[in-house]
Amino acid sequence: MDSKILIIGACGQIGSELTFRLRQLYGDDKVVASDISYSNLDIVNSGIFEIVDAMDYSSVKTCVEKFNIDTVYLMAAMLSATGEKYPMKAWDLNMNSLFNVLNLAKSRFIKKVFWPSSIAVFGPSTPTQYTPQYTTMEPTTVYGITKQVGERWCEYYHSKYDVDVRSIRYPGIISWKTLPGGGTTDYAVEIYHEAIKYGVYECFLKPDSELPMMFMDDAIKATIDIMNAKAEAIKIRSSYNLAAISFSPEEIVTSIRKYIPDFKVAYKPDYRQDIANSWPKSINDSYARQDWKWKHRFSLDAITEEMIFQLSKKYNKSYI
């Protein structure tokens, strides 16, 4: 019997690019994209698309049965900044969606689950440089709390119920196709759009606020690599540290000015500065590199080149 992949949250920043890549790899008929609404028409109109409410067990189960799904990528979540505005909604969405998918796997409706965790699992008492896999974790955001607890549940479902769940702790993800929403690392995407459209940007973090970051292509590669690795290779069933590069707003500005020399930035830190302050500056991801051979490709300047190239086309400008 042929089996299929379901992406929940396929209209979002990572979900959309993951959907395109999975369709490319496995064929349009093998990949079902889903979200709570038709918010990304590129996704809705380019393959199989279903409305699924991640918080409703029977909505997810109905879709799984209808398409004979065996693998689920659960990409729906409320991120750090929005989570601070709606703490209970963030808790409900992030936890209920995870339980729904883990319980489908426990009941053997599906075989394999991908669930993203985040650098937000760490907090102010965590060592900030080259943060190890195993260390103090006292997250101070609701988002971080949901991810930390989620990791514990993933490991629990794996060890008690033999659920094949795999997870990585994404850093901030930079991409040009679909805008991110509600995250603290979103400045590193917005800044490229504003630089190209207007040549000015007001940054909500301080100039020296360093955070771990990664280009979307690397994030998608990591996601597919961990899912394709042999089960025995996946030794960590909570979530793997994952890293590429780290930079601060002033460093990304320097990189952008190589293409847009007059680019002007004003710094106006807001409540998101406190969130950034509580997170690591860099991550030690040696377990991912060892266990399933993770390797990143994109440096900050390579990301800038690609972002400026793609967004110049989109906004009809000629910076490259």
Ligand code: SER
């Ligand atoms: N990018 C996320 C955020 O800023 C972190 O995982 O909330």
